[in-house]
Amino acid sequence: MKRHVGKRLVQYALRFKKTILIALLLLTVAVAAELSGPLIAKRMIDKHILGIENPWFETDQGEEAVTYKGEWYKRSDHFASGEEKGKEVRILQVGRDYYFVDEPIPFDGERTVEDGDIMISKDSNTVTLEAEKLTNNELISFYKPEFEPLIWLIVLYFGLLIFASFFEYGQGLLLQTSANRIIQNMRTDVYAQIQRLHINYFDNLPAGKVVSRITNDTEAIRELYVTVLATFFTSIIYMTGIFVALFFLDVKLAFITLAIVPILVIWVIVYRRFASKYNKVIRTRISDINGMINESIQGISIIRAFKRSSQTEKEFETLNESHFTYQNKLLNLNSLMSYNLVNILRNITFVALIWYFGGASLTAASVVSLGVLYAFVDYLNRLFQPVTNMVNQLANLEQALVAADRVFELLDEKGEDVADGELKPYEGNVAFNNVSFAYKEEEYVLKDLSFTAKKGETVALVGHTGSGKSSIMNLLFRFYDNKKGTITIDGKDIQSIPKQHLRQHMAIVLQDPFLFTGTIASNVSLDDPSISREKVEKALNDVGAEELLKTLPKGYDEPVIEKGSTLSSGQRQLISFARALAFDPAVLILDEATSNVDTETEIVIQNALDTLKKGRTTFIIAHRLSTIREADQILVLHQGEIAERGSHEELMQKQGRYYQMYQLQQGKTIERAV
Known part of the structure; x- marks a missing residue:
């Protein structure tokens, strides 16, 4: 374009x-x-310096008049209108010397001096004029009016x-x-x-x-x-x-x-x-x-x-x-x-x-x-x-x-206008109805997907890499829009809701949480004026961060450099949890949030999850199947489709894909499910 x-x-x-x-x-x-x-x-050159060669006329003593050998002369351009003029004389320059000529000149041309006289030649005409060489003092007197x-x-x-x-x-x-x-x-x-x-x-x-x-x-x-x-x-x-x-x-x-x-x-x-x-x-x-x-x-x-x-x-x-x-x-x-x-x-x-x-x-x-x-x-x-x-x-x-x-x-890239205003908090009843999605044309990563997550429920998404777990979250947040089917929250199609309004009541905790330059407290509130200091500290305490962060010299005001590289993975994850809790979302997404932490920190986080999930619709993407045993609903994804669904006990009884994955994680050798 x-x-x-x-x-x-x-x-x-x-x-x-x-x-x-x-x-x-x-x-x-x-x-x-x-x-x-x-x-x-x-003007200085033509009028006041070279202007000395203009015609001069005899006159009476007065302003701008110059005396020379007992007579008074004034330059022609200094006469007032109607002022009487006397005999015309001229001052001519030849080389570096100036000469007084006691008569007008008939024409001007190339000048030479010979035996004290000035000869002026133009074309074939020549005229000889009697002249008197001016001394320096006499010349200065003629220049005084200028x-x-x-x-x-x-x-x-x-x-x-x-x-x-x-x-x-x-x-x-x-x-x-x-x-x-x-x-x-x-x-x-x-x-x-x-x-x-x-x-x-x-x-x-x-x-x-x-x-x-x-x-x-x-x-x-x-x-x-x-x-x-x-x-x-x-x-x-x-x-x-x-x-x-x-x-x-x-x-x-x-x-x-x-x-x-x-x-x-x-x-x-x-x-x-x-x-x-x-x-x-x-x-x-x-x-x-x-x-x-x-x-x-x-x-x-x-x-x-x-x-x-x-x-x-x-x-x-x-x-x-x-x-x-x-x-x-x-x-x-x-x-x-x-x-x-x-x-x-x-x-x-x-x-x-x-x-x-x-x-x-x-x-x-x-x-x-x-x-x-x-x-x-x-x-x-x-x-x-x-x-x-x-x-x-x-x-x-x-x-x-x-x-x-x-x-x-x-x-000029196509963008999305940031919508003003706020959306009234929604309940968090999420439904996927025959949803299909492709990052590239016709290469579908989700195929005819349908499931429901009611308010307060915890839905776990499991499956091998590339099965479509993260794509479901991308669609829910409207980072991408589904090609087919509908996704609704409280019965309303999310594509009819401005993206900024939709995300006001959502929060996400990533596998590798991103922290901004600032402090621990500012990373929890993200400098949102609606989140007070008290709310920040309560959120950190509720997720069990107090114990892990107490060794820091400045506590919750400890400086955080880019990406939080001076903090441990467990500390970064707890800050990310506290951030999600402080924003009090209706829908919470945990994207393998416990996969990068040690066992001790995982226990702290698991305890915090109970607090974090209360009253919220929670989606958990997990590789550690032991962390989702209490989920209300587990969706087992395979090549963009729901291969199995149910609670942990139900899926274990089926002895299908979920059972196979769980047994493998427990270190048991089993026969591959057909």
């Missing part, structure tokens, strides 16, 4: 669109303030930089905060989806790979929002501002620089074509490595006991080598198409610009002014910084898109 990764990433971002829009607005203001620098520099405007422009420029820095900080903070919030929402959704997924999903996917999607893949997506998109947003707005400024300076030059845009688009398309392929393999290998590490840690004792360490290392190295190979391929691609290629493109652009326009701008017959050329070069230099930033983020972008595709694949 196509997941429209980009569209869905945008949908996550739109959850915080208000914050993002404010950030982009702040960014736009910051960019506008920062990009005003070259325009200010252009000092104050230049200082104000410098102050304005630094003020805008400070102003822009505050807005940059604000937009960066808002964008980064939004990005972190987005990924927080995504991780919450992914974890919630894990709770909704069908048990079958976890049967087919190693835990390490699931963890990799929740941690590594979402972390890669976090980089997309925190770094990649922030960089792209900033760069695009920055580039847009630069192009607006370029068009303001010179339309022809701006159109020429626009050629960078299609080059950049083609660049991204070509890069993604190769990077996507490499990144998919890399993300898969990371997932495989995580899965193998998880499996190795879980089975470390088996690996060492059977001397498989060397073989496991080789298998890991194969995965690691594959990951390294594709990382190198991606590295080569990034090296080829990132910073180096940007530098080449930038240098070509600069060479073309200076070759085409630069030479002319240094002459009097300039195509563009020196200020415009300076501003243009400054903007081009700034233009390639966001281009470089975007290109350098292409690798992270592609990694994030591949990771997002894997995360959305998990989110």
Whole structure:
């Protein structure tokens, strides 16, 4: 199924669109303030530095007027509208020297100095003008009216930089905060989806790979929002501002620089074509490595006991080598198409610009002014910084898109919504009516099964491995749904009851109980606020845990690490029993709950079972037939069917399969039942 990764990433971002829009607005203001620098520099060069070559006119003494050899002069652009002007004079620069010319010039062109006179040539025309070379002090006096405007422009420029820095900080903070919030929402959704997924999903996917999607893949997506998109947003707005400024300076030059845009688009398309392929393999290998590490840690004792360490290392190295190979391929691609290629493109652009326009701008017959050329070069230099930033983020972008595709694949798995509310406690009258079930199509593990368990009864399920005992429990808990027939509780089909409601009044004790990181008390209550501390302690005492747990330094507050590995199997099992008792279920399932404990602990547990089973419908899956002698009903399963049923005494009298199994467990030799 196509997941429209980009569209869905945008949908996550739109959850915080208000914050993002404010950030982009702040960014736009910051960019506008920062990009005003070259325009200010252009004005300083063209108006206040090169503006000395504008026409000067004799005038009266006053503001912005300059004295030279007893006469007062003012630059043409300093005259107020309607103000009277006198004789025109000019100040011309030739090389590094400045000359005073006591008359207007008919045209401008290439300038040379000969015997103190200035010769101006343009096309085939030449004019010679009498000129006086200005001393440094005389030149400074002509520049004095420009000092104050230049200082104000410098102050304005630094003020805008400070102003822009505050807005940059604000937009960066808002964008980064939004990005972190987005990924927080995504991780919450992914974890919630894990709770909704069908048990079958976890049967087919190693835990390490699931963890990799929740941690590594979402972390890669976090980089997309925190770094990649922030960089792209900033760069695009920055580039847009630069192009607006370029068009303001010179339309022809701006159109020429626009050629960078299609080059950049083609660049991204070509890069993604190769990077996507490499990144998919890399993300898969990371997932495989995580899965193998998880499996190795879980089975470390088996690996060492059977001397498989060397073989496991080789298998890991194969995965690691594959990951390294594709990382190198991606590295080569990034090296080829990132910073180096940007530098080449930038240098070509600069060479073309200076070759085409630069030479002319240094002459009097300039195509563009020196200020415009300076501003243009400054903007081009700034233009390639966001281009470089975007290109350098292409690798992270592609990694994030591949990771997002894997995360959305998990989110698209069919799940079950968690139902709100509670279900009124039911009596616990369970009935299986002609139930058939298959994990795989047409490979039935339960066939036309029918039995009834009344409230307060204990039903034991026995049979060889693969006979269908655990499948009955899976159906009762609705970890799977039966294909044929119906299962009812108090006459109501369980498939019409939301799974969470159904399980509210059920509890299970497994052969190998699972304990969570926390304390003994928290493992009993599972942090359910409805289960008080008093209830926790009573449950532990009722199952006889007090004696076995009294040696622990902190008692019921003893820390429990992952899976309760610091506790004995008997202690873990008692905690699991207490957990079931604390939740006060109507239906209790004991899945070979006493098979992994010693004889002494089994006696404690058997005593606790009487308390635990009172008033509850109890299903016991047992291999030790001695533990189910008091069961109200024993179902002997064989290849998914009920081969025999009855009490212990009844089945012993039949001398069938149950009798045979019981005798074998007692160490007696018997003839196989036909």
